[in-house]
Amino acid sequence: MDASSSPPLTAQSTVAVELAGITKRFPGVVANHDIHLTVRKGTVHALVGENGAGKSTLMKILYGMQKPDEGTIAVDGEQVSFSSPADAIARGIGMVHQHFMLADNLTVLENVVLGSEKLYGIGGAARKKIKEISDRYGLGVRPDLLVEDLGVADRQRVEILKVLYRGARTLILDEPTAVLVPQEVDALFANLRELKSEGLCVIFISHKLGEVLSVADDITVIRRGTTVGTAIPSETTPRQLAEMMVGSELPTPETAESTVTDRAVIEVRNLTVFATGGGSLGFEDEPSAGGLTEFASAGEAKRVLDDVTFTIHAGEVMGIAGVEGNGQTELIDALIGTKSADSGTIAFLGEDITPWPTRRRREQGVGYIPEDRHRQGLLLESPLWENRILGHVTERPNAKGFWLDPKGAQADTRRIVEEFDVRTPGIDVTAASLSGGNQQKLIVGRELSHDPKFLIAAHPTRGVDVGAQAQIWDRIRQARREGLAVLLISADLDELIGLSDTLRVIYDGRLVADADPAAITPEELGSAMTGAASGHLEHVETATEDEADAGPEDEAR
Numbered sequence: 228m229d230a231s232s233s234p235p236l237t238a239q240s241t242v243a244v245e246l247a248g249i250t251k252r253f254p255g256v257v258a259n260h261d262i263h264l265t266v267r268k269g270t271v272h273a274l275v276g277e278n279g280a281g282k283s284t285l286m287k288i289l290y291g292m293q294k295p296d297e298g299t300i301a302v303d304g305e306q307v308s309f310s311s312p313a314d315a316i317a318r319g320i321g322m323v324h325q326h327f328m329l330a331d332n333l334t335v336l337e338n339v340v341l342g343s344e345k346l347y348g349i350g351g352a353a354r355k356k357i358k359e360i361s362d363r364y365g366l367g368v369r370p371d372l373l374v375e376d377l378g379v380a381d382r383q384r385v386e387i388l389k390v391l392y393r394g395a396r397t398l399i400l401d402e403p404t405a406v407l408v409p410q411e412v413d414a415l416f417a418n419l420r421e422l423k424s425e426g427l428c429v430i431f432i433s434h435k436l437g438e439v440l441s442v443a444d445d446i447t448v449i450r451r452g453t454t455v456g457t458a459i460p461s462e463t464t465p466r467q468l469a470e471m472m473v474g475s476e477l478p479t480p481e482t483a484e485s486t487v488t489d490r491a492v493i494e495v496r497n498l499t500v501f502a503t504g505g506g507s508l509g510f511e512d513e514p515s516a517g518g519l520t521e522f523a524s525a526g527e528a529k530r531v532l533d534d535v536t537f538t539i540h541a542g543e544v545m546g547i548a549g550v551e552g553n554g555q556t557e558l559i560d561a562l563i564g565t566k567s568a569d570s571g572t573i574a575f576l577g578e579d580i581t582p583w584p585t586r587r588r589r590e591q592g593v594g595y596i597p598e599d600r601h602r603q604g605l606l607l608e609s610p611l612w613e614n615r616i617l618g619h620v621t622e623r624p625n626a627k628g629f630w631l632d633p634k635g636a637q638a639d640t641r642r643i644v645e646e647f648d649v650r651t652p653g654i655d656v657t658a659a660s661l662s663g664g665n666q667q668k669l670i671v672g673r674e675l676s677h678d679p680k681f682l683i684a685a686h687p688t689r690g691v692d693v694g695a696q697a698q699i700w701d702r703i704r705q706a707r708r709e710g711l712a713v714l715l716i717s718a719d720l721d722e723l724i725g726l727s728d729t730l731r732v733i734y735d736g737r738l739v740a741d742a743d744p745a746a747i748t749p750e751e752l753g754s755a756m757t758g759a760a761s762g763h764l765e766h767v768e769t770a771t772e773d774e775a776d777a778g779p780e781d782e783a784r
């Protein structure tokens with residue numbers, strides 16, 4: 228590791244992009260301060276740093292989305308000034324955002340050419356170009372498929388192709404592996420190697436330090452808005468890298484012992500949800516009755532959740548592993564009450580809550596860390612303290628009797644900011660102005676502050692840095708020791724394995740296998756998620772009514 232100098236450069240012509248002395252200020256925050264970054268041609272360059280360190284801001288500056296207050300950008304040795312992404316694209320800089328920006332109802336070809344019709348038209352020439360790029364970099368993109376039929380990894384490849392189609396020579400990828408299973412990560416890294424071998428370069432933001440060390444040629448570390456050094460991957464461990472990011476030694480995480488009790492907190496029986504025809508999109512006060520089978524007439528409607536049965540006990544974290552789109556979202560929606568069950572029941576602490584609206588479930592102790600923090604977890608344009616109230620309008624400290632209590636909410640927001648290390652200049656700034664990881668910490672802090680009995684945690688540490696991840700895991704474990712039951716859904720298989728007491732695999736809407744978190748590896752779990760058989764798994768038949776009625780002791784593992 229070298230904490231002071233840049234990687235050795237043989238000749239100036241090897242430099243693709245050079246950012247020098249970049250400074251960017253926002254009200255109350257210096258997001259970037261005198262940052263230096265040198266990206267060599269034909270390399271993968273990783274950018275790492277804690278949440279709020281300034282990585283996204285720097286990349287938005289390079290992509291023309293934001294203007295630096297100070298500093299210079301040079302591409303291929305020539306100084307440039309970008310006023311918009313179009314300017315950046317014209318100089319060969321492309322960016323794939325964390326939230327994909329494809330139109331679902333269009334084909335791959337239509338998505339790729341959209342907005343760039345002038346390049347190769349919209350017909351045969353465009354198709355030929357797409358095929359050429361796809362073959363050249365091993366992307367396997369099929370132009371006529373509808374984007375809505377593609378999985379996450381395929382969508383990502385379309386985004387990459389789209390950027391290459393526009394002539395990018397430097398690709399910025401913002402946390403590209405956060406949503407991928409291990410096999411997909413390997414495939415992505417193979418694509419990146421192809422790009423490198425053609426002299427292109429990739430700037431890659433990631434919190435997964437093991438991956439960074441395996442794929443990057445150069446690493447730049449940013450701490451509190453400034454470059455603190457570079458690291459040579461072959462000579463650096465993940466721990467050293469993390470310590471460089473935070474500027475101090477990391478604590479050793481405590482080992483977890485099981486706290487599972489035999490008190491059932493959530494009991495789901497034969498839960499079935501149809502994609503169409505059945506259940507309404509849960510408007511809070513008009514849930515359709517659960518436990519009904521009248522939707523059998525839904526005919527062709529697809530069962531997106533098919534006869535799902537499980538119990539989670541006090542003190543238990545039950546992890547659900549699965550490739551995105553196999554029923555996880557519908558399961559969460561049914562549990563939180565935003566989608567009604569077409570058949571089956573959900574009991575919470577012994578009471579049938581199937582017909583309950585969302586608000587009642589929340590008030591009775593169901594916590595919820597949503598999958599999409601922008602759409603479901605936050606009011607982006609509202610101040611942090613109003614976000615503290617979201618989903619907990621009638622509860623203390625946000626309300627006194629019938630009345631909202633802004634002072635109570637504000638004081639408690641300050642506490643959450645402190646306890647969960649949310650990096651912000653204050654509680655009056657908007658949620659939109661926080662970095663992604665800090666938004667996540669705010670949501671986790673809010674949901675754990677209401678003493679939930681049951682927590683639905685979807686990707687609870689997505690986008691947070693390793694330090695904050697360890698902290699959130701500790702918080703969840705601590706609440707679990709005190710009797711919290713947790714349903715954990717995560718694309719991070721290390722998280723699923725590390726945090727879960729019981730682990731189940733969901734495939735095509737069904738729980739198809741149980742895994743032993745103490746024995747299974749991320750690779751085995753990844754295979755099981757794609758429907759392949761693997762070691763350390765017990766394949767399950769769907770529970771019959773009789774089994775489903777068995778007591779929790781029978782189910783406890």
Ligand SMILES: Nc1ncnc2c1ncn2[C@@H]1O[C@H](COP(=O)(O)OP(=O)(O)OP(=O)(O)O)[C@@H](O)[C@H]1O
Nearest residue numbers: 253258278279280281282283284660661662663664
């Ligand atoms: N539009 C904005 N308005 C105000 N402050 C902002 C804005 N964008 C970023 N910031 C602030 O700048 C700092 C750097 O944020 P940035 O998003 O660049 O961090 P990051 O390193 O990408 O973090 P993460 O890993 O959490 O995504 C943070 O303190 C953030 O709150």
